[in-house]
Amino acid sequence: MSKAVVLLSGGLDSAATAAIARSEGFGLYALSFDYGQRHLRELDSAKAVAQSLGAKDHLIIHFDLRGMGGSALTDEIEVPLDRPDNDISSVVPITYVPARNTIFLSFALGYAETIGAFDIFIGVSQVDYSGYPDCRMEFIDAFEDMANLATKAGVEGTGRFRIRTPLLELSKADAVRRGLDLGLDYSLTWSCYLGESRPCGRCDSCKLRLAAFAEAGEADPLDYL
Amino acid sequence: MSKAVVLLSGGLDSAATAAIARSEGFGLYALSFDYGQRHLRELDSAKAVAQSLGAKDHLIIHFDLRGMGGSALTDEIEVPLDRPDNDISSVVPITYVPARNTIFLSFALGYAETIGAFDIFIGVSQVDYSGYPDCRMEFIDAFEDMANLATKAGVEGTGRFRIRTPLLELSKADAVRRGLDLGLDYSLTWSCYLGESRPCGRCDSCKLRLAAFAEAGEADPLDYL
Secondary structure (H helix, E strand, C coil): CEEEEEECCCHHHHHHHHHHHCCCCCEEEECCCCEECCCHHHHHHHHHHHCCCCCEEEEEEECCCCCCCCCCCCCCCCEEECHHHHHHCCCCCCCCCCCCHHHHHHHHHHHHHHHHCCCCEECCCCCCCCHHHCCCCHHHHHHHHHHHHHHHHHHHCCCCEEEEEECCCCHHHHHHHHHHHHCCHHHCCCCCCCCCCCCCEEEEEEEHHHHHHHHHHCCCCCCCC | EEEEEEEECCCHHHHHHHHHHHHHHHEEEEEEECCCCCCCHHHHHHHHHHHCCCCEEEEEEEEECCCCCCCCCCCCCCECCCHHHHHHHCCCCCCCCHHHHHHHHHHHHHHHHCCCCCECCCCCCCCCCCCCHHCHHHHHHHHHHHHHHHHHHHCCCCCCEEEEEECCCCCCCHHHHHHHHCCCCHHHHCCCCCCCCCCCCCEEHHHHHHHHHHHHCCCCCCCCC
């Protein structure tokens, strides 16, 4: 069974991505991060999702971006609630964490090289791009090129690393449907930025999630405040 | 004064690189990592070097690669001593940490974006390449391309990130000389993989350091076992 590293945040998109990787026959090696995010609760969701998909291993890497500043997700800046949909989709959000996907993919590359995997799955979508530069195809392609120059495996020609983005051209609603088709249990996932015991329904992440379920014509199994 | 992020390990090369960045008029923002390496002592050296060069700030990011395995620097694998020079220069060493420079540069990119710096200095040399794929020019170029697609600043056109490698074409001996010309105090630096109170003089890193000082015709100020 081929191995794949899957970046798993505990949210909708990464869970659907993991389900897709499993459906392609990969043995899953889940990778999550505890990076001082407010919504640490999502790590419990990541564990539950990894377990439900029969992951072979689940590595959680701890690091601290708080000393770095620059984001409402890791700083004491207030998370905006009830933003107009227009703002959500057009402005680089203040919840943008500098170089986050670059950092995540770099660790995934190290993990992949260590376990002998060449496929790295990440749940980015450029349809729901929302102003995050590191969710776009050109970024992913550039990372893949770099990855194959960065590593012993790449240099020695043992294989070619591939950054797999099965959601890249899917809307969030389509990603929800794809996950449901594969039997994914979305009650295990978590999206709310606030990380309280129940999701707020008012932060950007909750609003995008609710809109995705609504557009997919499906009920979100989570119990909102 | 323009800001530069400088990756500072506490070793010879990164110290010389930092001295060069300062000589170019940059305000230095040093970045070091505590990643479960055996030779944690190098972090004390990094602090001393940063201070001696008047760094504006010094951020130390903690993360743990031990769960990942794959290297004698972070695992319980024995560090080889007294290897023939031939082995040191031709084989990808078992002290290779998967994707290490990729991970380091990714954090540096996040730090640079946060503080508004566009220059990131790293002390790699392809002359003393020694089998590390992530010390080569092609890797650095690929990382730079990726960095400018990964970031808000890159996408919004605020500036272009540059990965600066002033040692790339220098031998380790030339790097030592360059540092001395700039008044760098090498007694503050540390290279030994073992991280005891005094350097062993027998691991690959000590041997490369001693050879560099010998070739430069200078005395290494450290007191070896």
